[in-house]
Each structure stands twice: as structure tokens, then as C-alpha cells.
Amino acid sequence: KQEVTQIPAALSVPEGENLVLNCSFTDSAIYNLQWFRQDPGKGLTSLLLIQSSQREQTSGRLNASLDKSSGRSTLYIAASQPGDSATYLCAAAGNKLTFGGGTRVLVKP
């Protein structure tokens, strides 16, 4: 059974600092790994999807890496802004999509 863990559970940084969010998964037999953003009371916004054959994906200030052998993915957000405050979820896609518990991020002005 796939288990996905996100550390830390919460993170508070001053504006401008880089963010590093960690995601680990126990079963490396995945099709892809996705990172999502969720604002309070809202649905999911897909940020990045890394296919199993890829090692990283980039979109603007966001970069996500994937190391299947070690069961880890990391989301980097450069030069954080208050608008980046949200919960970030990673999800590993095997025969089901398994979510981590999320990291709540607060970027202070």
C-alpha cells in the first residue's frame, strides 16, 4: 500500500525566502507525481506533474524534482511571495492517486 508523507506539516517564512517542500513515498512503482496547491475552502490547483521517466519539471518560480529510487520529490518555490501562502499537496499516481498530508505555507510580508 502506497504511503505518502509530507514534511514539514507547516512552514512560515518571510517574503523573498526560497521554499523547500518535501514529499516521500513508499512504493516507487508510480506513473507520475503531482504537486497541487489548495487555498482554504477551495479545490485543488495543479502546479506540476512529473512523469515517472522524468527527473524534474519547472514552471516559473516553481521547480519539482523526482527521485523514484529514493522515493522522494521536492518542490522548490523561489523568491516566495505572500500570495504563495496556501497548502501544498503532493500525490503519487499508481493504480490510485495517493495524497500526502500537505504542507501549510505562510509567507509573511
Added chain:
Amino acid sequence: GAVVSQHPSWVICKSGTSVKIECRSLDFQATTMFWYRQFPKQSLMLMATSNEGSKATYEQGVEKDKFLINHASLTLSTLTVTSAHPEDSSFYICSAYAGGLARSSYEQYFGPGTRLTVT
């Protein structure tokens, strides 16, 4: 492309009543849709997999007689919470495989969610 909608976005109902939530794929056909539940400050938990034209597959611990799923067409799946109770209050989110519109064969596109409050 690959837009999934849900209706209603929020609903309040009295204990003992039934509530139906719709999930639609707007610009693609979805043979497989998924229903998730999210309690406050928790992550998403898969409830069931909905396959067009066949019975849904429920995850362990999810009561199929309480959470009725119907996937009658390639663009619509419904979740009916029967005899709702306050403990059923939650955020329900659906998703679908987008087939050719997706970046990956197993990419799911998510609806905006439905907040259910049972009083």
C-alpha cells in the same frame, strides 16, 4: 482544456435527508471518475472509483449503500449521500482522467469541490 465542474459548490441539509452532488467533464469524455472526501485540515481520501456503465469500486471502509455513485454517461458522475448525518459533513471533490488532453495517461483533473454541511 480538461475542465471538471461540480454542482452544487456548497449545500446545507438536515440530518436524515439525501443530497446529490454532480461531477461533469466539460470538454472531454471521462470513462473513469473518482470521488474524494476531505475533512478539515486533512488530506484527500479516495472514496470510490466510478466507471461509466458499471458499478463503482469503493475503498475499504466506505459504505456503498450510504454513498451511492452513478456514472450514467461519459461526462457525468453523481454522488448521493443518503440519510446524511452531521459526521458526513465534509468537502467532496471529484476528478477524472482526461485521456488525450492529459500530460500523462494517469493524470487526474479535479473539480472545484462541494462543501456539504449536515445540520
